[in-house]
Amino acid sequence: MAKKLARKELVDMVPYQSARRLYASSGAMQGKIWLNANEASGPGTYQVNSDSINRYPDFQPESLINAYSQYCALAPENILATRGADEGIELIIRTFCRAYQDSILICPPTYGMYAISAENHGADTITVPLTKELSLDIDGLKTQVGQAKVVFLCSPGNPTGNLLSQQEIKTTLEMFADSAIVVVDEAYIEFSPEQSVSTWLDKYPHLVILRTLSKAFALAGLRCGFTLANKDVITMLSKVIAPYPISAPVADIASVSLAKSGLEQMRIRVQETEILRAQLTLWLQQQSWCSQVFSSDANFVLFRCKNKAIKDFIFNSLAEQGILIRDQSKQQNLADCLRISIGSERELSLLQQTIINSFTTTTAQAVAQEN
Structure with missing residues (x-):
């Protein structure tokens, strides 16, 4: 049936x-x-406050958003907390790709959830493989301008582990400036924080960055991620996200992980x-x-x-x-x-x-x- x-x-x-x-x-x-x-390899130690567990949580818990805002040096309006970075991927595709009409673009070898999420939504996937040196194929990307609505880049890459050069990312952003959202997945950026492109959001309003607490913060079981973007993009993503995406215990633990200690x-x-x-x-x-x-x-x-x-x-x-x-x-x-x-x-x-x-x-x- x-x-x-x-x-x-x-x-x-x-x-x-x-x-x-x-x-x-x-x-x-x-x-x-x-x-x-x-x-x-090992967890931290956290206490959970259950005093308000009988109530629905805030849509975007203020303490969590403010804590991540301070950590990433962006305004709260540029941050959306999600159930892991995976939810961010889904939200972006659902927001900007029309089912059975639009496409995403990926550069394999790369994280598998980009294509899976697109398929779930009915969007096609265009592939422009990385070069043998694991850099972006800029000429190949140029041929897809106007064909893809969302471009996914992963830096550091998964499963490769390498960083894309900031010049490559900048070239891609400029190439797709009028036609696509360009997503830079920074799930592993804590291992190379100086290579983050989060300071570029003002210059590139079509740039979206994905972050997570699952890797360097040792909170994979918490399922807490963040989407960083221009205020207008965050507003659009907020229209399709679930009404209570971050539970109170998740917000509490995540906030503690972002404190000084x-x-x-x-x-x-x-x-x-x-x-x-x-x-x-x-x-x-x-x-x-x-x-x-x-x-x-x-x-x-x-x-x-x-x-x-x-x-x-x-x-x-x-x-x-x-x-x-x-x-x-x-x-x-x-x-x-x-x-x-x-x-x-x-x-x-x-x-x-x-x-x-x-x-x-x-x-x-x-x-x-x-x-």
């Missing part, structure tokens, strides 16, 4: 395969080392992550089965194995020991690539030792000699 009544294009649609959804079977969540979702903890966490990322990068570069390690400005490392057999062997060997990483080999130009989130020092040590032990087997030696 459901298939009969559902929109035709949704019947065969494959939903986004999140890290948890991939392992959603009974008992699959227990005893795992999760290095596949770019989460922080919370920001200090976040910055310490970023420093620790950068040290572990550098150590993991060096270790990968020293492995004979690894042909490329991508430069990263995020909380993960993407690397390429010498062939598919080795890639599959490493992925499966880790999974058998309950260590979960992300296979990115189906992404454009990422054949034989795996991504490791920067977990704790202990988790990364276990990952390395598990790989080393796995390659001592006869099977592994045979795999390593292929191709």
